[in-house]
Amino acid sequence: xxxxxxxxxxxxxxxxxxxxxxxxxxxxxxxxxxxxxxxxxxxxxxxxxxxxxxxxxxxxxxxxxxxxxxxxxxxxxxxxxxxxxxxxxxxxxxxxxxxxxxxxxxxxxxxxxxxxxxxxxxxxxxxxxxxxxxxxxxxxxxxx
Amino acid sequence: xxxxxxxxxxxxxxxxxxxxxxxxxxxxxxxxxxxxxxxxxxxxxxxxxxxxxxxxxxxxxxxxxxxxxxxxxxxxxxxxxxxxxxxxxxxxxxxxxxxxxxxxxxxxxxxxxxxxxxxxxxxxxxxxxxxxxxxxxxxxxxxxxxxxxxxxxxxxxxxxxxxxxxxxxxxxxxxxxxxxxxxxxxxxxxxxxx
Numbered sequence: 001x002x003x004x005x006x007x008x009x010x011x012x013x014x015x016x017x018x019x020x021x022x023x024x025x026x027x028x029x030x031x032x033x034x035x036x037x038x039x040x041x042x043x044x045x046x047x048x049x050x051x052x053x054x055x056x057x058x059x060x061x062x063x064x065x066x067x068x069x070x071x072x073x074x075x076x077x078x079x080x081x082x083x084x085x086x087x088x089x090x091x092x093x094x095x096x097x098x099x100x101x102x103x104x105x106x107x108x109x110x111x112x113x114x115x116x117x118x119x120x121x122x123x124x125x126x127x128x129x130x131x132x133x134x135x136x137x138x139x140x141x142x143x144x
Numbered sequence: 145x146x147x148x149x150x151x152x153x154x155x156x157x158x159x160x161x162x163x164x165x166x167x168x169x170x171x172x173x174x175x176x177x178x179x180x181x182x183x184x185x186x187x188x189x190x191x192x193x194x195x196x197x198x199x200x201x202x203x204x205x206x207x208x209x210x211x212x213x214x215x216x217x218x219x220x221x222x223x224x225x226x227x228x229x230x231x232x233x234x235x236x237x238x239x240x241x242x243x244x245x246x247x248x249x250x251x252x253x254x255x256x257x258x259x260x261x262x263x264x265x266x267x268x269x270x271x272x273x274x275x276x277x278x279x280x281x282x283x284x285x286x287x288x289x290x291x292x293x294x295x296x297x298x299x300x301x302x303x304x305x306x307x308x309x310x311x312x313x314x315x316x317x318x319x320x321x322x323x324x325x326x327x328x329x330x331x332x333x334x335x336x337x338x
Contacts, residue, residue: 003195024193037188039178039224044251054249055286055318063252068192068217080198081208084216088256 007079009144010110010117019077019105019121024069026061026127028097034065048097060094061101066125070135073103073123082139085118089135099127108136116140155315158244160290163278171239173299176222176269180214185265188218214263219298219307222269239273240294240313247289247315254312260305268301276310289316 024030035045040062043050051059070089075082095101102125109120118138125133178184189199197204198213205212214222223237236242240250263269273296281290292313298306 005195005197030191033187033191037184037191038218038221040221041227044249053318054251063255064188064217064220065191067255068188068194068215071215071217072192072194072196075194075196080196080204083262084259086256086258087216088254090254091252094251 005080006077007081008077008141010119010141011143013107013110013119013141015107015110017107019073019107019123022069022073022076022103023100024102025100026095026097028059030065031059031061031097034061038062038064040064056094056096058096058098060096063089063091066091066095066133069101069103069125070123070133070137073105073125074121074137074139077105078119078139078141081142083141084137085116085140086138087135088137089133091133093127093130093132095125095127095132099129101132102126117143155248155250156242156244157246160245160278160281162244163275163290163292166239166243166275167278168274168276170274171272173270173272174223174237176237176271177224177226178222180222180263180265180267180269182212182265184221185212185214185218188215188221192217209262209264211264214267216257216259216307219257219263219269219309222263223271237271238294238296239275240292240311243275243278243292243315245278245290245292245315247287247317249287249317250313250315251286252311253291253314255309256311257307257309259307261300263300263306269298269306270301271296271298273297284314284316286314287316287318289314291315 035041044054045059045062048059105121105123108122111118118140121137123135124131185199199215225234273294275294277293279291294311296309300306
């Protein structure tokens with residue numbers, strides 16, 4: 001299956017624009033793949049007994065997995081010519097094995113600074129249990 | 145019988161006062177274990193189902209950036225310690241894991257990263273970090289402990305700044321008695337939502 005790649009240019013973007021919703025299931029396999037892919041063998045990410053010892057209900061995705069999903073929500077919309085200048089995120093609730101995560105976003109600001117064409121986004125990562133990780137991104141994009 | 149688990153890796157134990165002594169002590173710059181490589185990039189992008197050709201398509205990436213680049217979300221991975229090495233003890237790369245405190249576990253709470261340039265295949269990352277702040281003891285939905293704020297600067301082998309990260313982590317233990325609900329703040333600072 002080939003995914004269509006979108007290319008968004010800075011001068012086409014308007015404040016208030018919403019990003020397409022991105023949904024991805026998180027079976028146990030993806031949480032284990034996360035530990036392997038990011039070389040993060042902290043046991044909360046692969047051992048349910050340890051996760052429960054931490055007060056969590058199950059093994060959960062690590063920071064790097066959530067960062068990558070946030071970035072994907074942005075670049076699936078803006079395109080591969082995007083340079084992510086800044087990403088800020090608050091992990092308010094964990095994303096567990098068995099969850100489905102959903103990313104939604106909106107253009108908050110469209111501006112130029114120091115010769116750069118920038119866009120600020122707000123992105124929210126949720127699961128079926130509710131909001132988990134609010135994030136803010138600053139993207140640098142080319143003009144058409 | 146409860147399922148057993150191994151201790152994650154040695155954390156430093158001590159008091160809040162011990163932790164405060166580490167504030168603003170700048171650590172040594174450390175070289176990452178892994179050079180930036182396409183195989184690890186592909187595994188990470190497969191996990192994210194990220195089709196961005198900057199990570200997959202050499203022709204596109206070369207035209208756009210000068211070569212395949214590393215996804216920003218892999219920044220911390222290059223410095224992760226191997227599980228075992230014939231000549232080295234396993235050592236934590238980041239100072240947050242070395243702060244002496246009572247809690248027997250930890251969880252990341254918030255992170256903010258400014259990116260200055262891409263990492264390319266073959267690049268070797270190095271980082272220097274320091275502890276900025278340790279909170280007094282706090283009670284949260286997860287347990288009782290301290291919030292640690294750290295800052296890390298990441299460089300490539302040419303000494304060019306790649307990124308600067310500020311991170312907030314909760315080092316805690318789960319008390320035998322549940323923390324009373326009225327002691328849990330809601331909906332303000334990120335750590336209060338744990």
